[in-house]
Amino acid sequence: MKRQVDLLVQLQEKDQKIDQLRWQIRQGPERLKGLETQLQTLDQVIEADKKRVEELQQGQREYESDIEDGVAHIRKSRGRLMGIKNNREYKAFLREIEDTEKENAKREDKVLECLEEIEGLNQGFELKEDEVSTRRDGLESERKAVDEEVARIEEELADVEHGREELMQTIDSNLLGKYKQIKTTSGSIVLSLVNHATCGACHLGIPPQMYNELQRQDTLQLCPHCQRIIYWKEAEPTP
Ligand SMILES: [Zn+2]
Structure with missing residues (x-):
């Protein structure tokens, strides 16, 4: 699941880049x-x-x-x-x-x-x-x-x-469908990075049980508040 979510994050980056470039073309x-x-x-x-x-x-x-x-x-x-x-x-x-x-x-x-x-x-x-x-x-x-x-x-x-x-x-078609569905309702942020058990998109807290599961990175988790796909990144080791 981690690999697939990583791919979705890349897809989101590309979609956002495409929106930005189209906006620039209109300017x-x-x-x-x-x-x-x-x-x-x-x-x-x-x-x-x-x-x-x-x-x-x-x-x-x-x-x-x-x-x-x-x-x-x-x-x-x-x-x-x-x-x-x-x-x-x-x-x-x-x-x-x-x-x-x-x-x-x-x-x-x-x-x-x-x-x-x-x-x-x-x-x-x-x-x-x-x-x-x-x-x-x-x-x-x-x-x-x-x-x-x-x-x-x-x-x-x-x-x-x-x-x-x-x-x-390279992305699973069910996941891709989920991505498109959330994009229609929530706009350009489909995947939200969770930091310190807080959703980066809606800024509300993720319940501890769900946060633990999220860190295992083997199931797809949705933010219980804004319904976006949430993901978690291991903190960069501090030098
Ligand atoms: Zn949220």
Whole structure:
């Protein structure tokens, strides 16, 4: 029985190794997904900035056209000013010209604001496009590294799986059935090492009678608490 339990312990090690390798294989693409998301976010920011520049340019054109209209209006009003004899009407015309000039001054400020914001955004583009290109390069080399790593792990996985197949041929089929059954209910720990009469998986005590039998290593013993196969190892002699 000791020999068979030893083989089951080896099988468990291989199964755990296989789980670990499969987990590692899944991690690579996850890492890439994170980098891709960062890149997409940056692209979205650039797109939003470009749209903002278009809006600002549109606004600038509108202000400039309003300024031109204002200037034309002022010129026309000035022309008519000459012919006005009535003092009140004259003053009203002057006020209107003044108001239009004030409006135009405000529009000129707005044009300047647009130009400043456009300039700021244009400067930002260069930095952001640089960052996009750096990150794109980074993503490409990471993708290559992940591909290589996954290929290496898959090779190792194939080796371990092959070893597992061979190992299973040497294990009693009833025991193998028991192993699979416990694995379904208890997860990756099927065999539990007992140390100082305590189950290593559930950490509960093994009754003395059972512990004695376990140390004889000639029958299959299950932990009375977690129902896993328990096994025992003679302590390494202390040097
Ligand atoms: Zn237990």
